[in-house]
Amino acid sequence: MGELQTKERVLSIQNLIIKFKLRGQVLTAIRDISLDLYKGECLAIVGESGSGKSVLVKSIMGLLDKNGYIDQGQILYQNMDLAQFTTEKDWLKIRGKEIAMVTQDPMTSLNPLKTIGKQIEECVVLHQGLKGKSAYEETLKLLRDVGIHDVEKRYKQYPHEFSGGMRQRIVIAIAIACNPKILICDEPTTALDVTIQAQILQLLTNLQKKYGLTTIFITHDLGVVAKVADCIAVMYAGDIIEVGKTEEVFFDGKHPYTWALISSLPQLGTKGDQLYSIKGTPPNLFKEVKGDAFAPRNQFALEIDFVERPPFFKVSETHYARTWLLDPRAPKVELPKALQAFFEEGRRLANEK
Amino acid sequence: MKNREVLLEVKNLKVEFGKGKSKFTAIDDVSFEIYKGETFGLVGESGSGKTTIGRAIMRLNEVTDGQILFHGKPINGKISKDWEREIIQKIQMIFQDPMASLNERAKVDYIISEGLINTKKYKNEKEREEKVRKALLAVGLLPEFASRFPHEFSGGQRQRIGIARSLVMEPEFIIADEPISALDVSIRAQVLNLLSSLQESNNLTYLFIAHDLSIVRFITDRTAVIYKGNIVELAETEKLFNNPLHPYTRALLSAVPEPNPFKERAKVVEIYDPSQHDYDRNPPSFVEVEEGHFVLANEEETARYREKISLGVS
Amino acid sequence: MGIYTKEISNISDKSSEQLFQFAVSDDHQAEETAYSNYSYWQSTWKSFLKNRVAVFLLALVLIIVFFTLLQPYLPGQKSPTEIYLDEQTGSQARNIAPGSEFWFGTNSIGQDLWSRIWAGTRTSLLIGFVVALVEVVVGIAIGAMWGFSRKLEAPITQVYYIVENIPTTIVLILMSYILRPSISTIIIAMCITGWVEMARFIRNQIVILRDREYNLASKCLGTPSYRIILKNLLPYLISIIMLRMSLAIPFAIGSEVFLTYIGLGLPVSEPSLGNLINEGRVLMMSPDLRYQLFFPSIVLSVITIAFYIIGNAFADAADPKNHV
Numbered sequence: 007m008g009e010l011q012t013k014e015r016v017l018s019i020q021n022l023i024i025k026f027k028l029r030g031q032v033l034t035a036i037r038d039i040s041l042d043l044y045k046g047e048c049l050a051i052v053g054e055s056g057s058g059k060s061v062l063v064k065s066i067m068g069l070l071d072k073n074g075y076i077d078q079g080q081i082l083y084q085n086m087d088l089a090q091f092t093t094e095k096d097w098l099k100i101r102g103k104e105i106a107m108v109t110q111d112p113m114t115s116l117n118p119l120k121t122i123g124k125q126i127e128e129c130v131v132l133h134q135g136l137k138g139k140s141a142y143e144e145t146l147k148l149l150r151d152v153g154i155h156d157v158e159k160r161y162k163q164y165p166h167e168f169s170g171g172m173r174q175r176i177v178i179a180i181a182i183a184c185n186p187k188i189l190i191c192d193e194p195t196t197a198l199d200v201t202i203q204a205q206i207l208q209l210l211t212n213l214q215k216k217y218g219l220t221t222i223f224i225t226h227d228l229g230v231v232a233k234v235a236d237c238i239a240v241m242y243a244g245d246i247i248e249v250g251k252t253e254e255v256f257f258d259g260k261h262p263y264t265w266a267l268i269s270s271l272p273q274l275g276t277k278g279d280q281l282y283s284i285k286g287t288p289p290n291l292f293k294e295v296k297g298d299a300f301a302p303r304n305q306f307a308l309e310i311d312f313v314e315r316p317p318f319f320k321v322s323e324t325h326y327a328r329t330w331l332l333d334p335r336a337p338k339v340e341l342p343k344a345l346q347a348f349f350e351e352g353r354r355l356a357n358e359k
Numbered sequence: 360m361k362n363r364e365v366l367l368e369v370k371n372l373k374v375e376f377g378k379g380k381s382k383f384t385a386i387d388d389v390s391f392e393i394y395k396g397e398t399f400g401l402v403g404e405s406g407s408g409k410t411t412i413g414r415a416i417m418r419l420n421e422v423t424d425g426q427i428l429f430h431g432k433p434i435n436g437k438i439s440k441d442w443e444r445e446i447i448q449k450i451q452m453i454f455q456d457p458m459a460s461l462n463e464r465a466k467v468d469y470i471i472s473e474g475l476i477n478t479k480k481y482k483n484e485k486e487r488e489e490k491v492r493k494a495l496l497a498v499g500l501l502p503e504f505a506s507r508f509p510h511e512f513s514g515g516q517r518q519r520i521g522i523a524r525s526l527v528m529e530p531e532f533i534i535a536d537e538p539i540s541a542l543d544v545s546i547r548a549q550v551l552n553l554l555s556s557l558q559e560s561n562n563l564t565y566l567f568i569a570h571d572l573s574i575v576r577f578i579t580d581r582t583a584v585i586y587k588g589n590i591v592e593l594a595e596t597e598k599l600f601n602n603p604l605h606p607y608t609r610a611l612l613s614a615v616p617e618p619n620p621f622k623e624r625a626k627v628v629e630i631y632d633p634s635q636h637d638y639d640r641n642p643p644s645f646v647e648v649e650e651g652h653f654v655l656a657n658e659e660e661t662a663r664y665r666e667k668i669s670l671g672v673s
Numbered sequence: 674m675g676i677y678t679k680e681i682s683n684i685s686d687k688s689s690e691q692l693f694q695f696a697v698s699d700d701h702q703a704e705e706t707a708y709s710n711y712s713y714w715q716s717t718w719k720s721f722l723k724n725r726v727a728v729f730l731l732a733l734v735l736i737i738v739f740f741t742l743l744q745p746y747l748p749g750q751k752s753p754t755e756i757y758l759d760e761q762t763g764s765q766a767r768n769i770a771p772g773s774e775f776w777f778g779t780n781s782i783g784q785d786l787w788s789r790i791w792a793g794t795r796t797s798l799l800i801g802f803v804v805a806l807v808e809v810v811v812g813i814a815i816g817a818m819w820g821f822s823r824k825l826e827a828p829i830t831q832v833y834y835i836v837e838n839i840p841t842t843i844v845l846i847l848m849s850y851i852l853r854p855s856i857s858t859i860i861i862a863m864c865i866t867g868w869v870e871m872a873r874f875i876r877n878q879i880v881i882l883r884d885r886e887y888n889l890a891s892k893c894l895g896t897p898s899y900r901i902i903l904k905n906l907l908p909y910l911i912s913i914i915m916l917r918m919s920l921a922i923p924f925a926i927g928s929e930v931f932l933t934y935i936g937l938g939l940p941v942s943e944p945s946l947g948n949l950i951n952e953g954r955v956l957m958m959s960p961d962l963r964y965q966l967f968f969p970s971i972v973l974s975v976i977t978i979a980f981y982i983i984g985n986a987f988a989d990a991a992d993p994k995n996h997v
Binding site for chain 1: 693694695719
């Protein structure tokens with residue numbers, strides 16, 4: 007509890023609403039979200055496609071599609087409200103320099119016509135103010151830092167001469183070269199093979215420690231979250247429905263959607279039996295969401311879930327969940343067996359630690 | 360185990376792409392058997408050739424060498440028209456990306472009955488419509504969806520339309536090529552459950568191609584791990600996961616992220632280095648180290664693996 | 674204190690005891706949630722309507738087409754081919770400036786330019802539509818086979834190289850010499866070479882689509898090639914086929930003008946935009962008679978530009994990426 011208060015808040019999103027104009031209709035992609043990011047922590051935003059997790063980080067980088075706009079709310083960073091930024095010139099002060107991003111497909115972030123060394127060096131020159139030999143040395147150091155061997159030779163090679171995993175390392179090197187305060191990783195390993203994914207995740211965790219980075223990690227893979235995250239924000243249909251420390255969300259989750267996500271993991275299933283599954287499909291954001299967006303698919307849905315959007319209920323100093331089940335008037339819920347066992351195991355492992 | 364009926368047999372399969380200098384061997388001397396009623400997993404990373412094997416069985420990729428037998432009869436190369444018609448009906452495929460595998464400009468009704476129209480497996484319009492209706496219900500969709508276009512559906516629903524399209528043909532054998540990896544996490548379980556319940560009710564045999572080992576472990580009976588066009592290890596799934604022998608299998612297993620923060624952070628990731636094998640001097644072969652457990656290994660490695668097993672058992 | 678605590682006090686008074694009961698689940702509703710009412714053609718049409726210029730030109734073209742068909746049956750119309758005589762002198766009513774009698778004036782042998790322009794437009798549009806239609810039908814048929822069948826690919830490519838390397842103009846000139854000049858001659862001449870571009874275009878598109886997963890799926894189901902082409906491939910190409918077709922019409926009209934201009938097109942007795950412009954060209958240098966070039970040129974320009982703009986606007990509208 008005290009630990010939290012001493013932490014420095016780096017980025018604060020307050021009551022953010024983002025809308026998109028699409029085919030003459032207005033779609034609400036982010037529905038009144040508030041979120042804090044503290045220095046040095048790794049926040050994982052978990053959600054499926056269409057949950058708005060990518061839109062959220064794009065708005066932080068000023069990269070919203072041209073038909074999207076911030077309807078309401080603030081994005082506070084260093085006494086600035088990024089939500090008020092309108093011109094590219096404003097954003098260039100932030101992008102790269104303060105907040106850098108690593109995307110899913112490394113090829114889109116690299117210039118195929120320039121050697122990777124030059125591309126990294128450009129950032130070093132621009133953002134670290136180094137020149138000539140010292141910029142070159144810094145570039146080689148960055149390449150070594152992201153786990154590339156034979157750096158002098160690699161410096162002169164073009165992106166197509168690298169494998170997917172290596173390219174992602176180079177993109178990470180470019181992001182770090184800008185010396186950012188916040189690093190956003192948007193599904194950085196989704197396109198990679200599992201063995202490569204494991205290496206990249208390890209690399210990102212090491213770099214985070216080494217450079218004291220604050221990281222936002224976007225993913226749908228709970229395994230990846232378990233590896234990298236200090237805190238988790240679970241998103242569903244444009245809303246954060248649960249936020250807390252990694253262990254809290256994993257082993258003491260409160261929102262039925264969080265339960266459902268964990269229960270439907272094949273690791274929790276028993277072979278030959280049916281796996282726990284969430285019925286239906288994610289909602290269409292064109293329709294106005296009333297109450298809790300997850301209610302139609304929620305086996306524990308209460309009548310009130312269809313009427314009124316639940317507020318954040320406080321579970322602990324760091325853990326909040328947006329579900330009426332936490333209301334004192336709500337009935338008790340019997341969790342699925344497999345989930346109970348999973349929570350049990352988590353508590354046991356926490357004690358052993 | 361030995362006396363189970365073999366449904367599909369792949370013998371010394373070799374698939375090459377391109378000619379001359381740009382020739383590339385995607386599959387090199389792969390053999391395996393799939394028993395009737397089981398789910399056979401084929402696991403590998405991108406470029407390992409797992410999809411090529413599936414497509415060779417579907418006759419979409421040409422086979423350079425070797426044989427594929429279905430019910431003991433060859434299905435690759437030149438085959439008779441009648442036999443071809445029969446295997447088109449008996450062997451079906453479920454594709455990875457439900458966004459790409461449905462014809463956007465056709466109604467669901469046509470998409471599902473496409474195979475029926477080809478094989479003329481109905482007497483009149485009414486019977487065809489009834490079959491489409493049943494297939495939609497079987498995959499948990501509403502019959503009125505037949506008159507809609509695919510773009511109106513979400514990924515999970517589209518994948519179920521893809522399954523209905525295979526199901527309506529009343530197949531015996533289904534190749535599922537990464538059927539859930541393109542789906543949202545919240546609907547993967549739906550589709551997995553659907554596949555298992557359909558297997559039971561329709562007496563299906565699956566070849567389940569995937570890269571996600573946690574799913575493979577949950578759904579398959581036997582698993583083959585494929586690396587660069589070669590199967591490196593094949594065993595009953597539980598045996599393979601509990602006692603992986605080949606260093607590549609071990610690396611792959613250790614790399615899968617565990618959705619448990621405590622376990623995941625305590626885990627040591629193994630890295631596979633192909634140069635650890637001494638295959639130039641001592642070439643490997645596909646050997647059975649214990650009953651039903653095959654590993655690609657040379658003599659020295661075989662001895663080591665056998666010793667490991669005997670230690671593990673005792 | 675975190676930022677979330679404030680909200681907790683905001684629970685509305687609406688929440689009564691009854692609301693805290695488990696809701697009855699509805700599977701039907703759970704399936705329906707993802708329904709979107711997007712329709713391709715509706716969105717295409719809506720985006721097209723947003724382009725005011727194109728909509729205006731489309732209306733204009735429709736009016737012109739309608740009017741050319743209707744014009745001969747209107748009261749008080751003169752014949753496009755009859756040579757009118759001056760009532761006083763009895764000689765040909767030559768080069769009379771536009772006025773109440775002859776709205777657009779007469780030409781050098783005393784024919785009524787107003788009715789000749791509409792007759793000419795009718796002829797040119799006919800040529801344009803027929804040639805575009807033949808090009809599209811032949812081009813699609815050959816292009817589809819070319820792109821889809823791996824056996825036919827090599828022979829059709831060879832034919833393509835041959836036809837492509839003979840300049841269209843030479844073919845047209847030869848054709849005009851061999852056959853007697855007439856509307857059908859000029860249509861045949863233009864069709865002989867016209868399909869090539871269309872076929873190549875369709876082929877390229879089909880090669881792009883051919884190996885998409887949904888076509889592999891159809892192959893796995895044993896769907897015959899012709900049905901894959903008809904049901905899986907061509908429907909995806911409809912918008913670009915329409916674009917090509919709308920561009921082929923002004924191109925064919927332009928070709929006719931060019932051929933007639935160099936003297937290989939339609940006979941002088943057959944009014945067409947080409948003939949009219951050719952006649953007007955001779956008189957271009959005398960300021961009084963320039964109207965004989967102006968009127969047909971204006972009609973030609975309007976039709977050509979209109980089709981180009983409509984075609985492009987339609988192609989933009991038909992691209993799903995622009996359906997925002």
